[in-house]
Amino acid sequence: MARVEVLIVGAGPTGLVLALWLAQQGICARIVDKTAGPGTTSRALAVQARTLELYSQLGLADEVVAAGMRNPGFNLWVGGERKAHLSFARAGAHLTPYSFLLVYPQDQHEALLVRRLEQMGVPVERNTELLDFEDKGDHVTARLRMADGAEERCEATFLAGCDGARSPVRHQLGASFEGGTYEHIFYVADVKISGPAANGEVNISLDQSDFVAILSYSSDGHARLIGTVREDRAGQAEQLTFEDVSQRAIARLRLTIDEVKWFSTYHVHHRVTNRYRQGRVFLLGDAAHIHSPAGGQGMNTGIGDAINLAWKLKAVLRGEAGDSLLDSYEPERIAFAKKLVETTDRVFTFVTAEGSFADFVRMHVAPLFATAVDHIDAVKEFMFRVLSQTMVSYHDSPLSEGTAGHIKGGDRLPWVRVDGSDNYEPLAAIAWQVHVYGQASSDLRAWCEARGMALHEFAWHEAHDQAGLARDAAYLLRPDTYVALAEPGGSAQALNRYFSERGFTKFASVDVDRR
Structure with a gap:
């Protein structure tokens, strides 16, 4: 019987990223998928700034950025006129190294992840x-059917279900998948376009109960369209062609x-499972949550699930922490998934609502609001933080x-x-690792040295204050780069207590110098 530390079921972006982060940490993982090969269509396109920040941990960010196309801004069109423009570069310039929306077709994205995994x-x-x-x-113990039809048993310490919205892993767990389905039929199309909206940016057009979103993924006019099907053809989804889609919003953009x-x-659908963990089995990505494509959040959320879980599995498998650490995965990720479903549900409901009042709001009230937003930098920054997932936090986590x-x-x-470098x-x-912006105490230096934990001191600068950091405070960072402990006094005792109370044996085993 084969034996691995983690068996990953599903080789979409979520499963591939989980396998990569585990392999980078020296964990023996096996990844299986029932399909004959990776997807050959673009599917998910948006790679958000937070995903790119995390990709830097494996040296993937630069390669992904080079392969994709930067969409530098967002335009809202109503009734054929551009009513608002959000420059990602301007709104996010001081927030992230990746102040743009990267559009990178999922088939190419998966192929890159597979290549990197094979290299490992x-x-x-x-x-x-x-x-x-x-x-x-x-x-x-898992039972697998192999390519030749033979069955094999595999023994794993943990099993990760990254097997999509119809997840067999979730079904066997008996976990619910509560939510609903929008009544409209939507389409996706990969097209070659020309016209005013073929400008290399994200464009969304509203026209009464019709909308279309355009995301460019090449400099020669190749783009993804997302929109609604004509109402009179909605009952014939399996026979539909591009000629059957609603054309009003497209026509208003003077788009050819x-x-x-494709x-x-x-x-x-908009659904979230009621549990992300049951015993030694976990659910990630679309197996745990699905929602509208508004904002390009789905794939990025699954990748976030994978990175959140990977370091915790490693810590438990290597005896650095107790099994209870894994209990933090569900509350951290399910809270974000529920909020995301609620937010994208409101957006989708707004752009597809029918009736004269809904049309009035969409065609007259929304443009006024968008025009106001267009002139308020703080609102633009907030919008960028939401879209880029740089606003994701774990304030209510037992690890925070x-x-x-x-x-x-x-x-x-x-x-x-x-001065040309960053934190x-x-x-x-x-x-x-621990970050101190200013000067660390001698006790903190000794504590970090005794445990082999990296301590990074940054000479205090006005920019740190502007970012909200406190001088000489200690910021304990988790392996997924979120702040675990923000200690204003820079106290080594506070860090020691943090690890002791949470069962991290690796970092709470040496006495602290209490001079």
């Missing part, structure tokens, strides 16, 4: 289907469709504690660039 000695096992599994208490390369229709300056435990560490360079290590 972990191949994706195709035509391999999970038939069932049993949680034995101290391990999981020169070629349709077209598909679908119902949009303290406040120093304006930064709380559970926050993403603010990005600060000073994100040390975050390439998938490891606990």
Whole structure:
């Protein structure tokens, strides 16, 4: 019987990223997928800034950015007129190294992740289907059907279900998937376009109960369209072609469709499972949550699930922390998923609502609001933070504690660039570390040295204050780069207590110098 530390079911972006982060940390993982090969259509396109920040941990960010296309801004069109423009570069310039929306077709994205995983000695096992599994208490036994039809049993310490919205893993767990389905039929199409909106930016057009979103993914006019199907053809989804889609919003943009390369229709669901963990089995990505494509959040959220779980699995598997650490995965990720579903639900409901009042709001009230927003930098920055997922935090997590300056435990560490370098360079290590902006105490230096924990001191600068950081405070950072403890006094005792109370044996085993 094969034996691995983590069996990953599903080789979409979520499963591939989980395998990559585990392999980077020296964890023996096996990844299987029942399909014969990776997807050949673009599907998810948006890669958000927060994902790119985390990709830097594996040296993936630069390669992904080079392969994709930067969409530098967002335009809202109503009734054929551009009513608002959001410059990502301007709104996010001081927030992240990646102040743009990267558009990178999922098929190419997956191929890059697969190549990197193979370079690390972990191949994706195709035509391999999970038939069932049993949680034995101290391990999981899975039954697999191999490419030749033969069955194999695999024993794993943990099992990760990254197997999509119809997840067999979730079904066997008996976990619910509460939510609903929008009544409209939507389409996605990869097209070659020309016209005013073929400008390399994100464009969304509203026209009564019709809308279309355009995301460019090449400099020669190739783009993704997302929109609604004509009402009179909505009951014939399986026979629909591009000629059946609603054309009003497209026409208002004076957009010319020169070629349709791929077209598909679908119902949009909004659902979240009631549990992300049961014993030694976890749910990630679409197996745990699905929602409308508004804002390009889905794939990025699944990747966030994977990175959140990967370092915790490693800590437990290597005896650095107790099993209770894994209990933090669900509350941290399910809270964000529920909020995301609620937010995208409101957006989708707004752009597709029918009736004269809804049309009035969409065609007259929304443009006035958008025009106002267009002139308020603080609102633009807020919108960028939401879209880029740099606003994601874990304030209510059992792993989050303290406040120093304006930064709380559970926050993403603010990005600060000073004199050509930034405070994100040390975050390439998938490891606990401490940051001090100013000067660390001798006790804190001794504590970090005794535990082999990196301590990074940054000479105090006005930019740190502007970012909300406190001078001489200690910021304990988790391996996924979120702030675990914000300690205003820079106390070594506070860090020691943090680890002791949460069962981290690796970092609470040496006496602290209490001079």
